[in-house]
Amino acid sequence: xxxxxxxxxxxxxxxxxxxxxxxxxxFDMVVEAGQVHGFLGPxxxxxxxxxxxxxxxxxxxxxxxxxxxxxxxxxxxEVAGQIGAIVESPQFFPHFTARDTLSLxxxxxxxxxxxxxxxxxxVGLRDRAGDRVKxxxxxxxxxxxxxxxxxxxxxxxxxxxxxxxxDPGGIREMRTLMRNLAESGMTVVLSSHxxxxxxxxxxxxxxISAGRRVAAGSVADVLAxxxxxxxxxxxxxxxxxxxxxxxxxxxxxPTVELEQDYLMVSGVDRPAWITWALAQxxxxxxxxxxVEVDLESVFLQxxxxxxxxxxxxxxxxxAAAPAALQGGWGQ
Amino acid sequence: xxxxxxxxxxxxKRRFTRWLVIGSLFALAAVAVGTAVTNSKVGPEQIAxxxxxxxxxxxESVRYAEQDRLRCEAAKGTPEAGQYPxxxxxxxxxxxxxxxxxGYMTPTFDFREEFGNMVxxxxxxxxxxxxxxxxxxxxxxxxxxxxxxxxxxxPKRLQVLTTKLLALLVSLAVLTVLTAVAWTGAFALIxxxxxxxxxxxxxxxxxxxxxxxxxxxxxLAAGAxxxxxxxxxxxxxxxxxxxxxxxxxxxxxxVTVLSMAEVKFAEAWLLPIWVMAWMSKTVTIEDFxxxxxxxxxxxxxxxxxTWPMAGGAMVVAVVLVVGTALWTMRSRDIT
Numbered sequence: 001x002x003x004x005x006x007x008x009x010x011x012x013x014x015x016x017x018x019x020x021x022x023x024x025x026x027f028d029m030v031v032e033a034g035q036v037h038g039f040l041g042p043x044x045x046x047x048x049x050x051x052x053x054x055x056x057x058x059x060x061x062x063x064x065x066x067x068x069x070x071x072x073x074x075x076x077x078e079v080a081g082q083i084g085a086i087v088e089s090p091q092f093f094p095h096f097t098a099r100d101t102l103s104l105x106x107x108x109x110x111x112x113x114x115x116x117x118x119x120x121x122x123v124g125l126r127d128r129a130g131d132r133v134k135x136x137x138x139x140x141x142x143x144x145x146x147x148x149x150x151x152x153x154x155x156x157x158x159x160x161x162x163x164x165x166x167d168p169g170g171i172r173e174m175r176t177l178m179r180n181l182a183e184s185g186m187t188v189v190l191s192s193h194x195x196x197x198x199x200x201x202x203x204x205x206x207x208i209s210a211g212r213r214v215a216a217g218s219v220a221d222v223l224a225x226x227x228x229x230x231x232x233x234x235x236x237x238x239x240x241x242x243x244x245x246x247x248x249x250x251x252x253x254p255t256v257e258l259e260q261d262y263l264m265v266s267g268v269d270r271p272a273w274i275t276w277a278l279a280q281x282x283x284x285x286x287x288x289x290x291v292e293v294d295l296e297s298v299f300l301q302x303x304x305x306x307x308x309x310x311x312x313x314x315x316x317x318x319a320a321a322p323a324a325l326q327g328g329w330g331q
Numbered sequence: 332x333x334x335x336x337x338x339x340x341x342x343x344k345r346r347f348t349r350w351l352v353i354g355s356l357f358a359l360a361a362v363a364v365g366t367a368v369t370n371s372k373v374g375p376e377q378i379a380x381x382x383x384x385x386x387x388x389x390x391e392s393v394r395y396a397e398q399d400r401l402r403c404e405a406a407k408g409t410p411e412a413g414q415y416p417x418x419x420x421x422x423x424x425x426x427x428x429x430x431x432x433x434g435y436m437t438p439t440f441d442f443r444e445e446f447g448n449m450v451x452x453x454x455x456x457x458x459x460x461x462x463x464x465x466x467x468x469x470x471x472x473x474x475x476x477x478x479x480x481x482x483x484x485x486p487k488r489l490q491v492l493t494t495k496l497l498a499l500l501v502s503l504a505v506l507t508v509l510t511a512v513a514w515t516g517a518f519a520l521i522x523x524x525x526x527x528x529x530x531x532x533x534x535x536x537x538x539x540x541x542x543x544x545x546x547x548x549x550x551l552a553a554g555a556x557x558x559x560x561x562x563x564x565x566x567x568x569x570x571x572x573x574x575x576x577x578x579x580x581x582x583x584x585x586v587t588v589l590s591m592a593e594v595k596f597a598e599a600w601l602l603p604i605w606v607m608a609w610m611s612k613t614v615t616i617e618d619f620x621x622x623x624x625x626x627x628x629x630x631x632x633x634x635x636x637t638w639p640m641a642g643g644a645m646v647v648a649v650v651l652v653v654g655t656a657l658w659t660m661r662s663r664d665i666t
Binding site: 052055056057058059073076077080083085087091092093094095096100104105107108109110148152 | 333334336337338340341344345346471472475476477479480481482483484485486487662664665666
């Protein structure tokens with residue numbers, strides 16, 4: 001597969017009177033053609049800085065970036081016509097209508113104005129196209145932003161939180177739209193905090209934390225790498241769970257944790273062994289379920305942002321990747 | 332070219348631009364109507380009426396003077412005598428020369444004498460509008476995120492900003508030229524109906540044309556400076572705030588302090604003086620604290636500001652503000 005987007009060792013430092021803050025600290029990312037790629041990270045991890053840098057809005061302090069095979073920002077004007085993007089919340093001049101907003105962009109970019117009608121139809125704003133943007137809800141502004149990004153019929157579509165403010169129907173429509181665009185050959189980079197959505201529609205993901213990549217690859221691979229070997233065990237009612245836990249430990253289970261009304265057993269190769277071990281003590285298992293890992297739990301684990309009871313996590317309290325996890329150009 | 336057309340469309344489509352232009356034209360129309368209403372044509376009838384009015388006031392004045400003289404005579408030998416001169420014949424007696432008919436004429440619009448002030452009015456109103464339009468045009472783009480959107484389409488920052496500036500200046504030039512033509516036509520008509528065009532020569536017309544050309548320069552400079560300041564601060568309010576700051580600090584504060592310190596030619600720090608020098612070709616400031624003895628008496632020191640000096644200052648201001656805005660645009664992070 002061809003890489004549509006490649007980032008290697010990207011660095012961005014902000015200096016202020018309070019000191020130096022590394023927004024991006026040698027960040028790497030690769031997106032293959034035709035994929036829907038999820039770009040995930042906690043607040044303040046460097047997602048938007050990455051996208052802004054890629055799109056020429058911010059000057060990096062180091063690293064290399066290439067879009068559609070051309071190094072950027074040096075060759076950005078050559079490929080800008082093939083990149084559609086929305087960065088952060090959609091912002092438009094409030095007194096213009098959606099139609100005016102898009103037709104002005106079309107004029108500025110040399111795009112045929114017929115395309116305006118097409119994209120308004122595509123994002124479901126056809127009937128409200130003549131209304132001023134200030135009368136739009138957040139979800140409608142989001143749709144307009146997506147429409148503006150699609151106006152160029154781009155080869156690479158970069159969307160920062162496109163589902164923000166959308167109603168459930170809108171989120172589903174957006175999901176279908178992303179899939180359809182990818183099937184038509186468009187590469188989509190999607191930044192979102194709705195991890196369930198990302199897991200549903202993305203082929204691959206990159207997770208960023210504290211300005212560094214902490215995981216990357218296909219969704220299946222990332223989940224497999226962090227697959228848990230834990231098994232949830234329930235036994236018949238009335239049986240002393242403490243005694244059952246002790247019996248499993250004695251039989252050789254590496255880790256047994258006692259929960260409210262079940263046991264969590266980890267480090268066992270074959271879950272069937274648990275049934276056998278408990279049967280030796282005349283204890284009969286009523287549920288034996290391997291714990292499924294999802295993108296949300298992987299994200300929370302990798303970024304160190306899982307809530308801890310009694311603690312108020314601050315936005316900068318995230319896990320940074322060890323240097324060994326960083327990859328080079330084209331990796 | 333497509334970007335230029337889009338930017339011109341964007342500027343003209345803005346509600347704020349439209350309302351401000353309409354408001355400025357309305358203010359100019361009010362000045363023209365006011366001038367037309369308060370002036371009238373001078374003919375034999377008007378002169379005769381003014382002469383009659385002058386004569387009436389003269390006769391009335393003579394009557395009052397005679398009454399005063401009689402009171403003076405009557406007061407002799409009484410305590411009121413102190414209020415009058417000893418010789419009542421020395422009391423003021425009006426003369427006909429004091430009551431010339433010219434002072435009783437209704438105003439008439441002499442185009443050659445008065446159109447210069449009208450061009451200054453035109454320039455001042457349009458320059459103010461140009462400054463606010465320029466500031467709002469780019470300031471709103473920055474504050475609403477429109478500039479960022481545009482840069483995603485056209486990632487050539489300097490080209491985007493200079494095209495916006497060009498669209499603004501060309502639009503302002505068109506507006507100024509059309510308004511100046513209408514303004515000249517309107518006042519020529521007013522002079523024709525309510526005054527006189529008789530003293531106009533081809534040289535006088537040429538002089539007014541050059542004055543209007545300088546008005547165009549002032550309008551464009553004001554627009555460019557408003558645009559530049561708002562682009563630097565990425566907000567319309569910054570440009571407007573800068574103007575208010577300039578007025579407070581320079582027009583009131585600094586001049587007051589300099590005057591109190593008896594600094595020579597303190598008025599030279601007033602912006603309107605430079606505008607007047609640009610528009611009227613010269614402005615002379617006098618320092619009344621100084622005295623140069625001559626045959627005519629005491630003459631104060633003088634400082635003459637000329638239009639090339641004012642033009643030079645204007646060019647420096649425009650280059651400084653717009654240049655800084657472009658230089659900043661080239662390297663700033665757009666967040």
